[in-house]
Amino acid sequence: MSKMPTVRPILDMNAYDGQMSGKNDQGNDLLARRTRNVGAASVLFYRDPIEMVSASGCWMTAADGTNYLDFYNNVPSVGHCHPKVVSAMADQAARLNINSRYLHQTTETYLDRLKATFPDHLDNIVLTCSGSEANDLALRIAQRGTGARGIIVTECAYHGNTATVTDISPSALKRGELPDHVVSIPAPSKLAYGDNIAAGFADAVNKAVTLLSDRGHGVAALIVDSIFSSDGVFSNPRGFLRLAVAVVHRAGGVFIADEVQPGFGRTGDAFWAFLRHDVIPDIVSMGKPMGNGFPMAGIVVRADLLAAFCEDVGYFNTFAASPLAAATGLAVLDVIRDENLLANAMVCGKYLREGLQHLADRDGRVSDIRGAGLFLGVDLSPSGEPDKPSGQLVGDVINAMRRQRVLIGAAGKYGQTLKIRPPLCLKRSEVDFFIEAFGKSLRECG
Amino acid sequence: MSKMPTVRPILDMNAYDGQMSGKNDQGNDLLARRTRNVGAASVLFYRDPIEMVSASGCWMTAADGTNYLDFYNNVPSVGHCHPKVVSAMADQAARLNINSRYLHQTTETYLDRLKATFPDHLDNIVLTCSGSEANDLALRIAQRGTGARGIIVTECAYHGNTATVTDISPSALKRGELPDHVVSIPAPSKLAYGDNIAAGFADAVNKAVTLLSDRGHGVAALIVDSIFSSDGVFSNPRGFLRLAVAVVHRAGGVFIADEVQPGFGRTGDAFWAFLRHDVIPDIVSMGKPMGNGFPMAGIVVRADLLAAFCEDVGYFNTFAASPLAAATGLAVLDVIRDENLLANAMVCGKYLREGLQHLADRDGRVSDIRGAGLFLGVDLSPSGEPDKPSGQLVGDVINAMRRQRVLIGAAGKYGQTLKIRPPLCLKRSEVDFFIEAFGKSLRECG
Numbered sequence: 039m040s041k042m043p044t045v046r047p048i049l050d051m052n053a054y055d056g057q058m059s060g061k062n063d064q065g066n067d068l069l070a071r072r073t074r075n076v077g078a079a080s081v082l083f084y085r086d087p088i089e090m091v092s093a094s095g096c097w098m099t100a101a102d103g104t105n106y107l108d109f110y111n112n113v114p115s116v117g118h119c120h121p122k123v124v125s126a127m128a129d130q131a132a133r134l135n136i137n138s139r140y141l142h143q144t145t146e147t148y149l150d151r152l153k154a155t156f157p158d159h160l161d162n163i164v165l166t167c168s169g170s171e172a173n174d175l176a177l178r179i180a181q182r183g184t185g186a187r188g189i190i191v192t193e194c195a196y197h198g199n200t201a202t203v204t205d206i207s208p209s210a211l212k213r214g215e216l217p218d219h220v221v222s223i224p225a226p227s228k229l230a231y232g233d234n235i236a237a238g239f240a241d242a243v244n245k246a247v248t249l250l251s252d253r254g255h256g257v258a259a260l261i262v263d264s265i266f267s268s269d270g271v272f273s274n275p276r277g278f279l280r281l282a283v284a285v286v287h288r289a290g291g292v293f294i295a296d297e298v299q300p301g302f303g304r305t306g307d308a309f310w311a312f313l314r315h316d317v318i319p320d321i322v323s324m325g326k327p328m329g330n331g332f333p334m335a336g337i338v339v340r341a342d343l344l345a346a347f348c349e350d351v352g353y354f355n356t357f358a359a360s361p362l363a364a365a366t367g368l369a370v371l372d373v374i375r376d377e378n379l380l381a382n383a384m385v386c387g388k389y390l391r392e393g394l395q396h397l398a399d400r401d402g403r404v405s406d407i408r409g410a411g412l413f414l415g416v417d418l419s420p421s422g423e424p425d426k427p428s429g430q431l432v433g434d435v436i437n438a439m440r441r442q443r444v445l446i447g448a449a450g451k452y453g454q455t456l457k458i459r460p461p462l463c464l465k466r467s468e469v470d471f472f473i474e475a476f477g478k479s480l481r482e483c484g
Numbered sequence: 485m486s487k488m489p490t491v492r493p494i495l496d497m498n499a500y501d502g503q504m505s506g507k508n509d510q511g512n513d514l515l516a517r518r519t520r521n522v523g524a525a526s527v528l529f530y531r532d533p534i535e536m537v538s539a540s541g542c543w544m545t546a547a548d549g550t551n552y553l554d555f556y557n558n559v560p561s562v563g564h565c566h567p568k569v570v571s572a573m574a575d576q577a578a579r580l581n582i583n584s585r586y587l588h589q590t591t592e593t594y595l596d597r598l599k600a601t602f603p604d605h606l607d608n609i610v611l612t613c614s615g616s617e618a619n620d621l622a623l624r625i626a627q628r629g630t631g632a633r634g635i636i637v638t639e640c641a642y643h644g645n646t647a648t649v650t651d652i653s654p655s656a657l658k659r660g661e662l663p664d665h666v667v668s669i670p671a672p673s674k675l676a677y678g679d680n681i682a683a684g685f686a687d688a689v690n691k692a693v694t695l696l697s698d699r700g701h702g703v704a705a706l707i708v709d710s711i712f713s714s715d716g717v718f719s720n721p722r723g724f725l726r727l728a729v730a731v732v733h734r735a736g737g738v739f740i741a742d743e744v745q746p747g748f749g750r751t752g753d754a755f756w757a758f759l760r761h762d763v764i765p766d767i768v769s770m771g772k773p774m775g776n777g778f779p780m781a782g783i784v785v786r787a788d789l790l791a792a793f794c795e796d797v798g799y800f801n802t803f804a805a806s807p808l809a810a811a812t813g814l815a816v817l818d819v820i821r822d823e824n825l826l827a828n829a830m831v832c833g834k835y836l837r838e839g840l841q842h843l844a845d846r847d848g849r850v851s852d853i854r855g856a857g858l859f860l861g862v863d864l865s866p867s868g869e870p871d872k873p874s875g876q877l878v879g880d881v882i883n884a885m886r887r888q889r890v891l892i893g894a895a896g897k898y899g900q901t902l903k904i905r906p907p908l909c910l911k912r913s914e915v916d917f918f919i920e921a922f923g924k925s926l927r928e929c930g
Binding site: 077081087123174211332333359 | 514515517518520521522523524525527528529533534535536537538539544547557559560564565567569570573574577578579580581582583584585586587588589591592595596599607608609610613614615616617620621623624645646647648650656657658659660771772776777778779780787790791793794795796797798799800801802803804805806807808809
């Protein structure tokens, strides 16, 4: 781990490194083939990567027969390979899978259902294939609608992988600086802003507005992941975003709520994480769990902003909003409703927090527990002092938990936060399994 | 049609226009719901859009029971809802659908198979969800690898919908200019370059190189659709691209072959359309037919270029290269091989050209027939004079052919080209159906 940078853990933390491993990649085993095929762009979990073969519910099965409890992957959010989603996808794929330039009943039914989960002023939906495409489009709409170029982001934000959204994703940079039109501010943590997070965060946004104005860009948008996933998971106190959103609106900018990670009920108390802040986004982007693994994403947006944008270029996306995407997305919405997954995220999330708190009471290295529903962030501090963050212990614990058959990842500026986001169909017995594995792993890393 | 601009037909030609239609969009019919849901971003075929319900082979079925022969959609390239592709997708979706940070046999098998279709020097593959993401990444790799920023494109090029690739897609612009670092040149047509297309096109690239150099950008890449799809389909003479590619290489730039539209065997004589020119691309992008409608795309790239790029930011794509994408893509490769679709594209393409030539012999308005395999472009000139292009007749013919139950679209600077690209499983009887419908439509528009 010593060769790794202290910041930007998302892409690097705990990844397989061909040079470090000392393995001979000239062979014909799976890892060698992967390295040859994907080259420098290969990103794998764990120093000794896992070959997976199947998955169901909250569990994934490796080629060696080991079953892993998945507390990492927030895409298969209603459960791996959910039979209702799979069957909706298969049925539609056999019937019709075509672009959205023809009318289709299921597509509009899906859009109607999806729109109903948002506040009324968010009139229009544009579907895309990925969260990256969604955020890319959201930024362009914001810039067109405001006539300004500047974007405000948090310092470990991740908003995707296109050129434009990589520019606003500090956590994606291995080196180099953000471009001139992007200003980053600290995430809304106690460490950064003390006890009055709302005022502190709004003040930071205000300073960023001034800086962007001084640089001649103006402010097009404040964009934040509604639960600050890659910054380390910051959800409380409820409503802390209101002041910051008011600042950006006063400055003529729009507010983009990036729900790609927290959306679709993961926070338990609402379908979208921004709702806990009682704010009114001008654009909301969504993605990952939207098709439970089928590539689909999108934005919901004020009609006037979209209309202005479409005067210049319009937008068409070949694969998006197909009957196949719609049928799959509709099945995901059905399962969330029919299996009461929001309620389960609340109940199981509470039970999980209690277990974590119980561990924290006995082990001072568990220095903070944050989050909502089934999206939690747990800080680990080797010294027991929360204001001295370090990713070292988290890296060790992640690998220890893999041996305990639990998959989990890291977040935060120093990689000091365990990022917990199991499928929303989680059971109490699975929480028990996780807590026991976490306790053992902490002891092992003592 | 009179309100439409004469250039950039792709997004506008023949589209549903809510204002023009005079329909009441306050109702609850499908079109009204669509307009409410998608707003200004709604793009629909035909002045009176079609509601589709199912499709199989080369045919699509509308809600009113009408069967349409699909000569437009190049995504379901091995045939609509091909049972082997559908079943591979369904089986994998039921077993495992997860991101590529775990190893998976099918994923590497697919990448091995895909890589084998390319020249040896194209070492690495990076999968994405869409052709837009693929071209976005290709541009960034080109700019990083060359240290230059300038991009050379053709004047009606379309390379996708992200901010970065919209910048290099003249056909996507409803108004405004290309940015300073993008220079467009005329497509390789006789109209633009006379009889020596190779020399003329290379000379235009050379002038663009000088212009980009004068502007201080240098040249990062020449990027062209290998068959110039949206420019109007230009495929001959074989090898005409070689000189232009040599020019850009000498200037220090890379050559990106955009195979999103012509790739995967559509040209019949080879798996990739750039092969007919005997050129060596540094990056090839691919997409549309790759998953027969499942959202997948990607690039194949020189390992050194990818490695340089990954020093700065790396690349990870949540949905791409999943076991689901790999299993689906693999089934597409299997079907192309097992059903001899390249050979069929050659044979049926030849038969189709003969039918078109027969029509041209009797009707001077059919002024040029171009293309390869099952990707053809047919110019219609109301006056019978090929050097006086007009989209008017093509627009009328497209609507007449819809009444004859054939779906077809337009391309070219003035929308003067019928763009013909049926599924590769096309049968001779379906060619006959098309030719008869085309003949009738021409007479109807006489």
